[in-house]
Amino acid sequence: MSKEIWWASESFWRKNAIWITAGSFLVLIFLTFDTVSQITAGGKRVPGYSVINHRITYEFDESRNMQVPVIGVEEPLFGQKLTEEEAQALVTRGKLTTQAKNCMNCHTLLGNGAYYAPDLTKSWLDQSWGSKDIREQEMVDFLMNPQDRLHNGLGRRMPNLNITEEEARATIAFLKWMSSIDTNGFPANFVSIDQEN
Numbered sequence: 001m002s003k004e005i006w007w008a009s010e011s012f013w014r015k016n017a018i019w020i021t022a023g024s025f026l027v028l029i030f031l032t033f034d035t036v037s038q039i040t041a042g043g044k045r046v047p048g049y050s051v052i053n054h055r056i057t058y059e060f061d062e063s064r065n066m067q068v069p070v071i072g073v074e075e076p077l078f079g080q081k082l083t084e085e086e087a088q089a090l091v092t093r094g095k096l097t098t099q100a101k102n103c104m105n106c107h108t109l110l111g112n113g114a115y116y117a118p119d120l121t122k123s124w125l126d127q128s129w130g131s132k133d134i135r136e137q138e139m140v141d142f143l144m145n146p147q148d149r150l151h152n153g154l155g156r157r158m159p160n161l162n163i164t165e166e167e168a169r170a171t172i173a174f175l176k177w178m179s180s181i182d183t184n185g186f187p188a189n190f191v192s193i194d195q196e197n
């Protein structure tokens with residue numbers, strides 16, 4: 001029988017395949033748990049829902065060389081401070097509205113969706129709402145009647161999706177909460193509304 005070279009043997013490659021598959025499996029399990037802890041509300045990158053009680057700004061972080069959301073002073077949405085549970089219920093209602101009305105058919109949320117209309121990840125912070133004092137009402141009016149306005153000079157109009165005032169307010173809570181998510185600087189070079197006054 002001819003002497004086999006160790007690295008050319010079938011058993012060596014079979015063992016290799018088994019070990020590499022098993023090793024990758026363990027790495028994937030670890031990464032899954034690591035990701036879940038980062039993407040769960042109240043986790044490392046996604047603040048709890050009651051963040052909608054606070055001012056959110058988007059600022060350049062020198063050490064990370066990217067823009068990051070910063071949670072600031074108390075500034076409740078629609079002037080009404082909510083508990084974590086109430087905030088969760090409202091944000092969830094807003095999220096369900098975005099799903100029911102299929103906003104992703106035109107927009108992207110966290111980069112997912114269609115490229116017909118602007119990304120909504122930071123739309124709460126968009127300059128086109130004018131000033132922070134009128135923003136909440138502007139957003140409600142826009143979501144309920146978007147067909148009448150050319151909002152941010154894109155040249156495309158959003159159709160009326162028969163969104164009720166209650167749905168609009170919940171959607172805005174969802175958008176405000178989403179703007180607080182640390183998305184590693186996505187979308188890049190976003191210029192935020194002035195909120196310093």
Ligand code: HEC
Pocket residue numbers: 097098101102103104105106107116117118119120122123124126128129143149150151152153154155156157158159161163171
């Ligand atoms: C048929 C396509 C379409 C659908 C569906 C749609 N939109 Fe829009 N949306 C647009 C377009 C186009 C614009 C830009 C309008 C403009 O600039 O005048 C826009 C603009 C917006 C803006 C302003 C963005 C900014 O940063 O200034 C918000 C907020 C918004 N949409 C929310 C929503 C939500 C929430 C839904 C789902 C309930 C939705 N849209 C569904 C087309 C759509």
